[in-house]
Amino acid sequence: MLTREHPIDLFFGGMEKLGPGSDIDTLNVLDLLPRRSRRLIVDAGCGWGRQTLALAGRLQVRVHGIDSYAPFLATLAQRAKERGIGHLVRVHCMDMGDIPMVFRGIDLLWSEGAAWHIGFSHALQTWHAALARHGFAVVSERSWLGGDIPAVVRRYFGRTYPEMQTVGDNRSAARDAGYSVLATYTLPAVAWMEGYYDVLEPRARELLGHPDRTVREYAAAMLEKIQIFGSSGGCWGYVFYVLRRE
């Protein structure tokens, strides 16, 4: 029988994460929050759950990982078990836009590199109802950081992510959605390279010659993304918005 490897496995197979980030940064951001007991923690768009595992391991409280793609959740559950923290991770295959229909009184809602799928402002507005009063939301979002934007970078995002806003605009959006902004934290360049682009770049180069056109196109798009990152000079990045529901 002919079996074809899924494109996600071709590119991301064996990796810890599906987006830029690191446990050090996740825990640095966690440390920006006031220490208090948290009973209900949700990770929206958890994917393979690098950050889910980091949060559960540090807090020793169950984290509910939410994703709309079941195979990611199966991998997360397996990884949690292998680390001996299977009891601290519960997975839910569902749309992150439906969180308020399933969860109420969330003490901490985390989302790394995923809220953009339903729109940053929309995600904040939607999740507000699910948070406990004075509960926290930590949501990362690609944001313009200031400084000159090279023309090639502006054109690229005009085509691929025209919704990207400045940090100031995102702070205002968070306030308009009913949060106070406690802090922001910008993911350092190393978190994009280590275990992410430095793995994906050689894979993508090799996959440019793949027989499946979709895979070839994805490989080309990945290489363009990596090249744009290299030419951006830090004018944009992933920013964590550390928010408290008011």
Ligand SMILES: C[S@@+](CC[C@H](N)C(=O)[O-])C[C@H]1O[C@@H](n2cnc3c(N)ncnc32)[C@H](O)[C@@H]1O
């Ligand atoms: C770029 S990945 C980030 C994954 C993980 N947070 C990380 O940083 O490694 C985005 C994730 O969001 C999930 N996703 C996209 N749209 C979603 C939706 N509407 N509801 C739930 N999950 C969604 C994808 O399946 C994917 O796992």
